[in-house]
Amino acid sequence: MDNKKCSDISLILVTKYSSRALSLCLDSYFRNSALNHELIVIADNPSWQVLKILQERKLNYQLVHTGHFFRNCNIGVEKSTRKYVGFINDDIVFGPSWDLSLQNFVETHTNTLISSNLLTLNNGFSFGYKGNKNIDSFDIFSFEEFANKALNRKDFESFFWMPLLIPTTIFKKYGGFPTFNSHGHGHEMNLENIIKNKEKISVVTVLSSTLFHFGATCNTDNLDLKYCNYTCGFFKCSICGKEEEGVLNDLDSGPEINKLRNGEPWICFSCRK
Numbered sequence: 001m002d003n004k005k006c007s008d009i010s011l012i013l014v015t016k017y018s019s020r021a022l023s024l025c026l027d028s029y030f031r032n033s034a035l036n037h038e039l040i041v042i043a044d045n046p047s048w049q050v051l052k053i054l055q056e057r058k059l060n061y062q063l064v065h066t067g068h069f070f071r072n073c074n075i076g077v078e079k080s081t082r083k084y085v086g087f088i089n090d091d092i093v094f095g096p097s098w099d100l101s102l103q104n105f106v107e108t109h110t111n112t113l114i115s116s117n118l119l120t121l122n123n124g125f126s127f128g129y130k131g132n133k134n135i136d137s138f139d140i141f142s143f144e145e146f147a148n149k150a151l152n153r154k155d156f157e158s159f160f161w162m163p164l165l166i167p168t169t170i171f172k173k174y175g176g177f178p179t180f181n182s183h184g185h186g187h188e189m190n191l192e193n194i195i196k197n198k199e200k201i202s203v204v205t206v207l208s209s210t211l212f213h214f215g216a217t218c219n220t221d222n223l224d225l226k227y228c229n230y231t232c233g234f235f236k237c238s239i240c241g242k243e244e245e246g247v248l249n250d251l252d253s254g255p256e257i258n259k260l261r262n263g264e265p266w267i268c269f270s271c272r273k
């Protein structure tokens with residue numbers, strides 16, 4: 001992608017242990033990106049198969065062991081240098097020229113939350129994928145044909161899907177994604193609501209940009225996941241930067257959590273003293 005025009009987007013890709021999905025993700029990303037983005041890869045306790053793919057493709061990556069997607073997103077932003085930051089899992093397939101209309105919005109709109117049209121089994125799209133941890137049934141040609149036809153769409157919605165494009169300055173202003181619960185507990189919605197309420201800006205889903213998300217059903221390189229998943233979230237002190245263990249999924253209430261959901265900074269108990 002060296003000969004392509006540089007975009008205003010730093011794209012943080014979090015990968016773990018789904019090498020087949022990662023391979024398909026990277027193939028579609030490099031084939032279907034019309035622009036040159038800053039790709040930042042965070043490899044979280046990855047399988048050897050995932051590391052093999054990243055190394056064979058000569059991609060730089062940061063190795064972490066957090067078990068927390070949104071914490072990894074925050075780590076990735078520390079390396080970003082562009083106007084917007086975007087976030088994706090490794091089980092994403094990019095449609096042709098998915099980035100052109102997103103870049104147009106970045107250039108013509110100030111402080112907007114932007115995302116693509118994310119297709120999943122949950123909203124009625126499969127392209128042959130059965131959701132059975134085997135993505136080999138996915139028909140990439142049918143998906144790309146669908147995405148090509150969508151390139152001429154001029155309509156928009158207001159759902160905040162991947163790649164979750166957020167102005168970098170605003171992302172950092174509110175401390176990034178909250179991480180007080182475990183992965184998959186709606187931290188992106190928490191940050192979305194904080195930004196919308198504090199900044200009074202809109203969310204735009206660009207329907208001419210198409211992605212497909214396999215979700216939690218893609219393959220896991222035959223790993224025993226009980227040794228890979230972290231069950232809790234993390235609190236990060238806004239003063240000293242210290243991280244402390246968060247709460248379990250069913251304990252997401254109380255004044256501390258409500259403050260975080262309203263965009264207030266968290267301070268560890270040592271700094272409070």
